Every structure is written in C-alpha cells, then in structure tokens.
Amino acid sequence: MNQILVIAWREITRLRKRFGGGASPVAVLLLMGAVGLSAFALRDTVSLGSGLYRVGVSGDVPVIEDSRFSVMEVEADGGRALLDSKSIDVWIDGAEVISRPDDKSQYAVRALKQYMEKAELIRVGNSFAEEDAFPLRVGINYLNPYQPPAENQQEGGETVAPVTKPEEVIIPSLTPPPAPFTQVLVALIYILPITFISIFFTSSFMDEKVNRRLTILLSSPITPFQIILGKMLPYAVFSLATTALIAVLTKGDVALALAIFAPTTMFIFAIYLMVPLFYRTFKDTTFIAMLVTTLTTAYLVFPAMFTNVNDLAYISPLALAVKMYRNEPFGWREYLFPSVPMSAIFGFAMFAGTRLLNEEFLMGYKPITRKAADAIYLMMAHAHPYLSVPLWSLLVIPIVYLTQVVFLAFATNLPVGLILGAVLIASAFIEEAVKSVGIVVLAERKVVTRFRDILLLSALSALGFLVGEKLLLLISITVVSQASVSSALFGSGLLLLIPLAAHFIFTAIVSLLAAKTKMPYMLALVIGTVAHFIYNWTLMGGGL
Amino acid sequence: MSPFWAVVKKELTSVIRDRTIIISLLIQLFIASFSSALLLGMLSLYDSDTIMRFSGAGIKIGMVGESQLSAFVRQRGLTVVPFDSLEEAEAVFFQNGVSAIFVIPEGIADTTEIKLYLPDNEAVSSIIRMVVQEPLKQFENYLREQNGIEVRYEDLKGKPSTSFEFIYSVLLPMLMFFPAFVSGSMSVDSLTEEVENNTLQTLLSAPLSLNAMILAKITSSVIIAILQCMAWLSLLRLNGIAFENTGWILLLALIVAGITSTAAVLGAVLLKDRERSQFIYSLSLLAATAISTLLNASPITTMSRLAVGDSYTSGWNVAVFAVFLAGLYLLLWKTSRRLAG
Numbered sequence: 001m002n003q004i005l006v007i008a009w010r011e012i013t014r015l016r017k018r019f020g021g022g023a024s025p026v027a028v029l030l031l032m033g034a035v036g037l038s039a040f041a042l043r044d045t046v047s048l049g050s051g052l053y054r055v056g057v058s059g060d061v062p063v064i065e066d067s068r069f070s071v072m073e074v075e076a077d078g079g080r081a082l083l084d085s086k087s088i089d090v091w092i093d094g095a096e097v098i099s100r101p102d103d104k105s106q107y108a109v110r111a112l113k114q115y116m117e118k119a120e121l122i123r124v125g126n127s128f129a130e131e132d133a134f135p136l137r138v139g140i141n142y143l144n145p146y147q148p149p150a151e152n153q154q155e156g157g158e159t160v161a162p163v164t165k166p167e168e169v170i171i172p173s174l175t176p177p178p179a180p181f182t183q184v185l186v187a188l189i190y191i192l193p194i195t196f197i198s199i200f201f202t203s204s205f206m207d208e209k210v211n212r213r214l215t216i217l218l219s220s221p222i223t224p225f226q227i228i229l230g231k232m233l234p235y236a237v238f239s240l241a242t243t244a245l246i247a248v249l250t251k252g253d254v255a256l257a258l259a260i261f262a263p264t265t266m267f268i269f270a271i272y273l274m275v276p277l278f279y280r281t282f283k284d285t286t287f288i289a290m291l292v293t294t295l296t297t298a299y300l301v302f303p304a305m306f307t308n309v310n311d312l313a314y315i316s317p318l319a320l321a322v323k324m325y326r327n328e329p330f331g332w333r334e335y336l337f338p339s340v341p342m343s344a345i346f347g348f349a350m351f352a353g354t355r356l357l358n359e360e361f362l363m364g365y366k367p368i369t370r371k372a373a374d375a376i377y378l379m380m381a382h383a384h385p386y387l388s389v390p391l392w393s394l395l396v397i398p399i400v401y402l403t404q405v406v407f408l409a410f411a412t413n414l415p416v417g418l419i420l421g422a423v424l425i426a427s428a429f430i431e432e433a434v435k436s437v438g439i440v441v442l443a444e445r446k447v448v449t450r451f452r453d454i455l456l457l458s459a460l461s462a463l464g465f466l467v468g469e470k471l472l473l474l475i476s477i478t479v480v481s482q483a484s485v486s487s488a489l490f491g492s493g494l495l496l497l498i499p500l501a502a503h504f505i506f507t508a509i510v511s512l513l514a515a516k517t518k519m520p521y522m523l524a525l526v527i528g529t530v531a532h533f534i535y536n537w538t539l540m541g542g543g544l
Numbered sequence: 545m546s547p548f549w550a551v552v553k554k555e556l557t558s559v560i561r562d563r564t565i566i567i568s569l570l571i572q573l574f575i576a577s578f579s580s581a582l583l584l585g586m587l588s589l590y591d592s593d594t595i596m597r598f599s600g601a602g603i604k605i606g607m608v609g610e611s612q613l614s615a616f617v618r619q620r621g622l623t624v625v626p627f628d629s630l631e632e633a634e635a636v637f638f639q640n641g642v643s644a645i646f647v648i649p650e651g652i653a654d655t656t657e658i659k660l661y662l663p664d665n666e667a668v669s670s671i672i673r674m675v676v677q678e679p680l681k682q683f684e685n686y687l688r689e690q691n692g693i694e695v696r697y698e699d700l701k702g703k704p705s706t707s708f709e710f711i712y713s714v715l716l717p718m719l720m721f722f723p724a725f726v727s728g729s730m731s732v733d734s735l736t737e738e739v740e741n742n743t744l745q746t747l748l749s750a751p752l753s754l755n756a757m758i759l760a761k762i763t764s765s766v767i768i769a770i771l772q773c774m775a776w777l778s779l780l781r782l783n784g785i786a787f788e789n790t791g792w793i794l795l796l797a798l799i800v801a802g803i804t805s806t807a808a809v810l811g812a813v814l815l816k817d818r819e820r821s822q823f824i825y826s827l828s829l830l831a832a833t834a835i836s837t838l839l840n841a842s843p844i845t846t847m848s849r850l851a852v853g854d855s856y857t858s859g860w861n862v863a864v865f866a867v868f869l870a871g872l873y874l875l876l877w878k879t880s881r882r883l884a885g
Contacts, residue, residue: 049712050845117697124693132688135656141660164664
C-alpha cells in the first residue's frame with residue numbers, strides 16, 4: 001500500500017512540474033475561457049441547423065430569435081420576388097406565411113412552425129388569464145394491461161379497473177412528451193472530464209515508457225501491479241472528485257452519482273491503460289486515444305438515449321444517471337447490469353497490465369497483431385494451459401459482450417433486413433476468435449503440439465465460454481425482460497449440451513486448422529465463423 | 545526535387561506507413577454513421593411523424609364522450625373507436641382492442657379536464673403520448689378560440705426538417721472539419737517528435753530554412769486533410785446527398801485545415817513538448833469555435849450555407865478565413881526562431 005502511495009505522489013509531482021511554471025496560468029486561463037465561452041455561445045444553439053434558413057418579414061411579425069433563422073426586413077411588395085428567386089426560404093407577411101413548394105422552403109416552414117408554436121404560447125400566456133390561455137388539462141392514468149379485473153367482469157357487473165399510479169395532470173402545450181435528451185446530455189457531462197483525465201494518464205504512461213523511466217521503476221522492488229495502481233490513483237481520485245463536483249453543480253445525488261460513475265471511470269481507465277502498453281509512438285497514441293474516446297462515448301451514450309423505451313438501455317450506466325435526474329428509482333439488478341461487466345473489464349485490464357508490464361514487451365517493436373499474440377501468451381499462465389484456456393474464455397466474456405453491443409450499434413446503419421444477419425456474423429466471429437486465439441497462440445509457441453491436446457483444450461475453452469455466457473445470460477434475463485436481441489446474441493438453447501457441443505466443434509475446427517494445417521489464422525477463423533453462423537441461423541429459424 | 549517537397553513527401557509517406565490515417569478515417573466513418581444511426585433511432589422513437597409513417601393506422605384510440613378531439617385525432621391518421629362508457633372501453637382495452645382511452649366529460653366548460661388512460665408500459669405509453677401530442681395541441685388551440693383567444697401561425701405544415709438540418713449543419717461540417725482537427729494534432733506530433741528526438745538540428749542542416757521546414761510540415765497535413773474531405777464529399781454524393789458550391793466548400797475546408805495546423809504548430813513552437821502542446825491546441829480549438837460562433841463568423845455556419853446554396857453566401861465569406869490564416873501564419877513566421885533557440 002505504502003509503495004502505491006509513493007508512486008502516486010511521484011505522479012502528482014511529475015504533473016506539477018509538467019504544468020507548473022510558464023504554461024500553467026495560460027492553460028488555466030484558456031481552460032476557463034474556453035469552457036465559459038462555449039457554454040455561453042452554445043447555450044441557445046443546441047438546436048440543429050444553425051443559420052440554415054433565410055426568412056423575410058414584413059408587417060407585424062413577432063421577433064424571431066432562433067439560431068436557425070436569419071431574418072431580414074423586406075418590403076411588402078418585394079417579398080414574393082425574393083421568395084421566387086430563392087433568396088429567402090419563407091416570407092412572413094403579417095399573420096400569413098408564404099412558402100415555395102420545394103423541399104428547402106417546406107423544411108423552413110416546419111422549423112418555423114416549431115418556433116412559432118413556442119413564441120405564441122409565451123405571448124398568449126403573458127397576455128391572457130391562465131385558465132383562458134391554457135384551457136385544457138389532461139389527467140393521465142396508467143392501467144396494467146396484463147391484469148384485467150377479471151372476477152367482477154365475469155359476474156356481469158362492470159367496474160372501472162384500478163389505476164397503477166397516481167394521476168398525472170398535464171397541460172399538453174406546456175408538457176412535451178417524455179424524451180431523455182436533456183438528461184442524457186447532462187449525464188454526458190460526467191463522461192467528458194473522465195475521458196479527458198484518462199488521456200493525461202495515457203500520456204504520462206507513454207512518456208515514461210519512451211524515456212525509459214518505467215524500466216528503471218521495474219528494476220526496483222516494486223511490483224507492476226503497484227506501479228499501475230499508483231500511477232492510476234491520482235487520476236482516478238481526480239476523476240471521482242470531478243464526478244462529485246458535477247453532481248453538486250447539477251443538483252444530483254452525490255453518493256448515487258459516485259456509485260453510478262465509479263465503474264464507468266474504472267472501465268475508461270482500463271481501456272486507456274491498454275493503449276500505451278500496445279503502442280509505441282505518440283502519433284499512434286493520439287489516434288488510438290481518439291478512436292477509443294469516440295467508441296466509448298458512443299457505447300455509453302447510445303443506449304442511454306433509449307432509457308424507459310427499452311430495458312436494454314441499462315447496459316449503459318448513463319441510463320441510471322438519467323433515471324437519477326428524473327427522480328425515478330432503480331433496483332440493484334439495474335445497477336449491476338452495466339456495472340459488473342465494466343468492473344470485470346477493469347479487473348481483466350489490471351491483470352493484463354501486470355502481466356505485460358515488462359521491458360521486453362514494452363519496448364519490442366512489432367506489428368500490432370504480433371503484439372496481441374505476445375500479450376495473450378504472457379497473460380496465459382502457460383505452464384497450466386488446461387486451467388488458463390478455459391479461464392481466459394470465461395473472463396473475456398464481458399469484453400465479447402460489449403463488443404457485440406457496439407456491433408449492434410454499427411449494424412443499425414444497415415437496411416433492416418440485414419441487421420440481424422450482420423450482427424449474427426459479427427458475434428460468431430468475435431466468439432470464435434476469443435475461444436480459439438489462446439489455443440492457437442499456445443500451439444504456435446509449441447506449448448501444445450499434439451492433436452489430442454488441442455482437441456481437449458478446445459473442449460475446455462468451449463466449456464469456459466459457455467459457463468460465462470450462461471452466467472451473463474442469467475443476469476441479463478433477470479434485468480432485460482423484453483430484450484429479444486440479447487437472447488438472440490447469447491443463444492437460448494434449453495439444452496446446455498447442444499450449445500456446448502457446437503462451441504466445441506467450432507473452436508476445434510478453428511484451432512486445428514490454424515495449428516495443424518498451417519492455414520492462416522484469419523482464414524481458419526472465417527471458416528469457423530461461417531459454421532457458427534449457420535448453426536445460429538438454423539437455431540433461430542427453429543425458434544421463430 | 546526541392547528540399548521543401550522532399551520534407552512534404554517524407555511526412556506524407558510516414559503518415560501512410562504508420563497507418564494512423566486509416567484509424568483517423570475509421571473514427572470519422574464511425575462518428576458519421578453512428579450519429580446518423582442515432583438520429584434515425586431517435587426519430588423513430590421520439591418523432592411523431594416518423595412513428596406515424598411506420599405504425600400510424602395501427603394505433604387505435606378509444607374515445608368516451610364526444611368532442612372536437614376525435615376529429616383532430618383522426619386527422620393525425622390514428623384510428624378512433626367510440627365508446628359509451630369507460631367500462632366498455634376498458635373491456636376492449638384489456639383484450640388489446642385499443643391502446644389508449646380518452647374520456648371527455650359532458651359539457652365543455654372554460655377549463656376542460658379530460659382523462660387519458662394508458663397502458664402501464666413505458667415503451668408503449670411514451671409512443672402514444674408522442675402521437676397524440678399534436679391532436680391535443682390542436683384541441684387546446686380550438687378551446688382557446690372558444691375563449692376568444694386567437695393563436696397565430698397555427699396552421700403551418702411544412703416537411704419534417706430534422707434530417708435536412710442534421711445533414712447540412714452537423715454531418716457535412718463535421719466531415720469537412722474533423723480532418724482539419726486531426727491535421728493540427730498531427731502537426732503537433734510531427735514537430736514535437738523532431739524536438740524530443742533531437743532530430744530537428746539534423747533536419748536543419750539540410751539546405752532548408754526553419755520556416756520552410758515548418759511550412760512543409762503544415763502543407764503535408766493540409767494535403768492529407770483535403771484528400772479526406774474529397775473522399776467524404778464523393779461518399780456523400782454516392783449516398784444521394786446533394787450540395788452546391790463544391791469548390792468553395794473544399795477551399796473553406798482547406799483554409800480551416802491550414803488555420804488549425806498553423807495554430808497547432810504555433811503552440812508547439814512556444815511549448816516544445818507534445819503533452820502540453822496537444823492540450824493547449826485542443827483547448828484553443830474549443831475556444832476558437834466558441835468565439836467564432838459568438839462573432840457570428842463560424843466556419844460551420846458558412847459551410848452549411850455554402851452547401852445548401854444560400855444566396856447571400858459566396859467566396860467572399862470564405863476569403864475572411866483566408867485573411868485570418870494569412871495573419872496567423874505571419875505570426876508563426878515571426879516566432880518560429882524560438883524553436884531553434
């Protein structure tokens with residue numbers, strides 16, 4: 001513990017030196033200026049389409065203050081000509097709105113409709129008594145569609161069914177239908193600083209790797225685990241402090257926000273720990289960091305947009321934050337659903353980090369695929385392949401799971417008919433890859449050579465994967481009641497033996513082809529994927 | 545080949561060899577496709593027009609009591625099933641005959657309180673609330689008229705504009721300016737790497753001035769940016785997205801890439817190490833975006849306007865940015881010797 005703190009302190013000193021002196025006031029000023037200005041400039045340009053429409057007005061027209069419209073005064077007799085020459089998209093002549101039939105003009109009309117609706121509401125609300133201006137109240141009640149009040153109806157006496165929640169009274173024009181946009185944006189504010197801070201973590205790691213300070217540290221009596229944890233500690237504490245600060249500023253529940261975002265912070269740090277381990281030059285790091293940032297942000301934001309629409313939204317902790325801001329309760333299972341895979345990935349990354357943090361691996365200059373193979377070899381305790389292979393298959397399940405979700409997001413680009421097929425192929429590919437890669441790496445290093453051993457390892461790997469898969473399925477089924485997608489991804493065969501046999505056969509095919517026939521691993525993987533896909537497809541066809 | 549172009553060529557080949565550019569392309573493709581998917585997903589869940597197009601007539605609304613609301617709900621394209629009492633309506637509701645029930649009380653007073661019964665299932669109920677929002681608002685306006693309040697501009701229609709606004713004000717500017725952002729970042733890396741590896745002195749012993757060497761680095765990153773922009777424009781064309789003023793759009797993208805690279809190099813010259821330069825570069829970019837929006841001279845707006853063929857936007861608006869670039873480069877020209885010292 002003491003040593004971890006020593007490393008952490010050293011890291012803080014390093015940061016202070018780096019940003020102390022000349023650059024510091026400039027940086028702080030720039031930071032504050034940039035944040036303040038962006039908040040100010042973007043406060044009312046959150047709408048799309050800034051500056052897209054030109055509107056001509058003549059006569060008595062309310063002031064249009066919307067970044068989408070550029071408004072100009074036109075003469076009452078010149079408006080038509082300007083409209084026809086496409087100099088303006090819409091002409092508002094008093095209470096009348098004149099447009100062209102073409103698309104651009106019609107888009108402008110719709111945008112104008114949205115704006116005017118709001119503007120008129122404000123005008124009406126300010127100039128008339130409230131009961132006249134807002135004459136309609138809608139009391140919304142909810143009925144449980146699955147529990148009709150059965151007994152009374154059978155007797156013929158008709159009774160009104162009990163409502164499930166207290167009545168909610170709304171004024172339609174003032175109460176937009178529920179959409180989590182704003183809350184998702186607020187929740188996103190939490191992610192940005194964490195990402196920013198973890199980039200510094202990566203940068204520092206990279207820097208020490210390049211100037212070989214890490215090598216010196218490694219030769220001292222400190223374990224790699226202590227080094228990683230110590231270097232991570234200041235940044236992690238800083239991230240959590242920012243999270244608490246944001247929660248205070250946005251009037252959220254600080255303890256709850258910390259509980260929600262602690263696994264997310266660990267997840268982001270886990271990913272950023274991998275970057276400097278695998279890449280050598282700064283340029284690589286810049287780009288990989290960018291890629292990682294976009295992917296993780298997408299992964300976190302996308303599901304949260306569908307909070308309350310689909311329970312699958314809970315794979316992102318942002319969905320929990322959205323719930324928090326709406327003062328809606330959520331249970332332990334909803335909390336664990338995103339948090340367990342993220343924490344598991346962190347644990348896995350820490351394990352990988354301690355295994356990979358040695359000079360040979362850090363300084364070796366090899367193509368990334370070779371580097372990955374080295375990494376997997378180092379992570380497998382290669383003395384006990386019969387233990388490490390199934391364990392590997394079991395432990396990478398959360399990663400497989402998250403990758404498949406990202407695939408799903410990608411696949412939504414495709415035409416509807418292709419989505420399922422594409423997701424199935426991608427899932428089959430990633431599953432086959434993780435199950436066989438350990439065996440192939442071991443075979444390549446001659447740790448296992450015999451036909452029989454490879455077959456046995458394939459069986460063990462399939463078993464490990466299946467156990468992990470079913471465990472995850474158990475968690476997700478209890479949370480995600482309606483997510484048929486999830487069960488399609490993870491298979492829902494009732495008999496465990498059939499999927500086990502299937503997993504075994506595909507893994508054996510890939511491993512044997514790659515290890516014994518000297519076929520390129522990629523090609524072997526494609527063959528295994530095709531077989532797996534056909535199996536999944538027929539299984540789903542039978543199920544449907 | 546002149547030494548200038550030799551440096552440009554060296555920079556370009558190193559980018560291609562490192563395959564970093566592929567990652568950069570991947571990021572952009574991912575952001576573009578992801579944000580489009582997000583928009584599409586959002587529209588299909590939160591935009592009543594899109595919901596109506598896919599499943600409008602299938603949504604049946606039970607209506608107890610008579611009012612103008614029935615007509616508005618029908619106008620929206622939903623099916624209205626009239627009932628005499630709430631009990632009857634609920635019986636049908638529990639057999640999945642209707643998805644929601646409106647109850648309109650007898651005799652409409654000044655303030656009308658109607659009831660809406662929804663299934664206790666957030667996915668279904670939020671969709672229904674979305675599609676009945678417009679009829680409810682119309683009904684509200686109708687009631688306002690009864691009270692003698694006239695609401696103007698209430699009969700506007702138009703076409704749903706979200707996709708249009710997204711493509712021209714988000715997607716296109718993002719695809720045109722993201723390469724510029726990456727270019728700046730690459731210039732910082734390229735220059736600070738020379739400083740940190742002590743290769744700068746070697747490079748300067750070639751028959752090439754410091755300023756020419758820096759210009760070569762900027763030129764190569766601008767070339768990379770503009771090639772990406774061209775690729776994105778052709779991809780957008782292939783997807784059937786039309787835009788005007790292609791020449792000006794590319795020129796604007798080129799100038800902005802020049803501005804970001806010059807600014808990035810300026811930062812690197814002053815700070816000399818990568819970590820701080822990248823940090824300051826990202827921050828100043830953020831600040832520049834905010835300031836240009838405030839001054840109403842945002843290149844993003846200019847880009848959108850050029851693409852939709854706005855008749856008040858022309859090459860002159862692009863020229864403003866060229867002047868700024870010239871000024872910025874002059875500043876770099878004057879300060880660059882601090883790098884060697």
